[in-house]
Amino acid sequence: MLDVGLIRRDPERVRLSAKRRGLDPAFVDEVLRLDEEYRSALTAAEGAQAEKNRLSAEIGKAVDKAAAARELRPKLDQLAQRLEDLEARVRELAPNERHSPLYELLSQSPNILDDSVPDGSDASKNVVLRTSGEPTKFSFDPLPHWELGERLGILDFPRAAKLSGSRFSILVGPGARLARALTQFFLDRAAAKGYIEVNPPLLVSRDTMWSTGQLSKFADAMFRDDDAELFLVPTAEVPLTALHGGEILAADTLPRKYAAFTPCFRKEAGAAGKDTRGILRQHQFEKVELVWVTAPENSAGALEALTQDAEDLLRELELPYRVVLLCAGDVGFNPAKTYDLEVWVPSSQAYREISSCSNCTDFQSRRAAIRLRRDAKAKPELAHTLNGSGLAIGRTLLAILENFQQADGSVAIPGVLQPYMRAEKISAG
RNA sequence: GGAGAGGUGGCAGAGUGGUCGAAUGCACUCGCUUGGAAAGCGAGCAGACGUGAAAGCGUCUCGGGAGUUCGAAUCUCCCCCUCUCCGCCA
Structure with a gap:
């Protein structure tokens, strides 16, 4: 498995290696695009989860938990709905999720060639x-x-x-x-x-x-x-x-x-x-x-x-x-x-x-x-x-x-x- | 294959719904102490991901997955694995 971080930091190196192997380097840009999408979805989902955790903790700290729960209920329900959508989006995009496009691309990409490997197609x-x-x-x-x-x-x-x-x-x-x-x-x-x-x-x-x-x-x-x-x-x-x-x-x-x-x-x-x-x-x-x-x-x-x-x-x-x-x-x-x-x-x-x-x-x-x-x-x-x-x-x-x-x-x-x-x-x- | 027990941090072991990523002990790291060491004392000590220049902040993970709940290591279901007994067997 290739390092997504490396693709982010030095995409040209990955493209070059792919070309040398006779592969279409276009997947590199596709990975970059999907990775970007994934990370922004993840950030959004984590933010929503953090908010939910905060509210739950508030109930936990309250003296009258039932009352607190009742009061925060509408907010939590709304959050839960949003979270569900965001999490679904993350699952679609996650690199470690089987059948996600990012996973597919990464799992089919061969290792980066060592510099000492000579050129040649066969x-x-x-x-x-x-x-x-x-x-x-x-x-x-x-x-x-x-x-x-x-x-x-x-x-x-x-x-x-x-x-x-x-x-x-x-x-x-x-x-x-x-x-x-x-x-x-x-x-x-x-x-x-x-x-x-x-x-x-x-x-x-x-x-x-x-x-x-x-x-x-x-x-x-x-x-x-x-x-x-x-x-x-x-x-x-x-x-x-x-x-x-x-x-x-x-x-x-x-x-x-x-x-x-x-x-x-x-x-x-x-x-x-x-x-x-x-x-x-x-x-x-x-x-x-x-x-x-x-x-x-x-x-x-x-x-x-x-x-x-x-x-x-x-x-x-x-x-x-x-x-x-x-x-x-x-x-x-x-x-x-x-x-x-x-x-x-x-x-x-x-x-x-x-x-x-x-x-x-x-x-x-x-x-x-x-x-x-x-x-x-x-x-x-x-x-x-x-x-x-x-x-x-x-x-x-x-x-x-x-x-x-x-x-x-x-x-x-x-x-x-x-x-x-x-x-x-x-x-x- | 049948019956039972159990799976928590490097290890041991607590924790049965609410600041628990998790007490305590051991191991380990750093410091103090010492002539040196041991003991003792103090501090630190899980991983992944995201964000950030960094400090940090956030999310996830208590065998795996799904569920109940505002909230799960703790409750329910399914699966996997380990151990004990029985059966079978190289």
């Missing part, structure tokens, strides 16, 4: 910051992971389709074990870096989903139960970020760093026909998510550290990857700035996203009311939140299969995973 303008390793070379014709996986008997797509339809897969034997090895490896590394491991609910309320900014833009992409009003998390970013919603954290307990291994559920409704083969894009996948809550002045540095933490995992796994700074048009709804980690996927002959590390600044905190207090006397301030995967299990597994495949059809296991796998390779049979 992914082609993203900036490659650094590359580690090189696209894997093969002395034979490498197989895509879905073929490789089926030949090795560790991936079963037909039966997944039988059970659940398209965009599901089944990991079998060493495949399932490899996923578990990755999970353990990721969580162990996170713990070593001071992340607190969390095992959160995978079903969250509408309020929780709303508070992290998932609902306004991605409602269609989520699985939900309407009776219970619960949503399956599309990412552990949601429960982890909302963890401290409504709380005021002591500044000296920041940053808070959390890691959670969870399944994630997405409808992938807008991705029909995209990445239909293999396990790249599934309705259900697992990942380890990393979330930071920081003081405002530390979030920029935190983004670098968080990205580094995710990167370290790829390097340890000896996977070729690159780090990309997303351009204005490619940055999501919540973040002010995002680095994507992209791993080399031979079957795509391309780098594919394996982690997205974002600084959401105070955008989620404002909705979720995640605050900090610097000392006993200080006013609470909004915290900043960051998130990134460290890493997506399925995509890492896929990358290992494809990049570590051998001429004989087996797959070597990266050294750091061998203790977890208790094997050096996966071969058929």
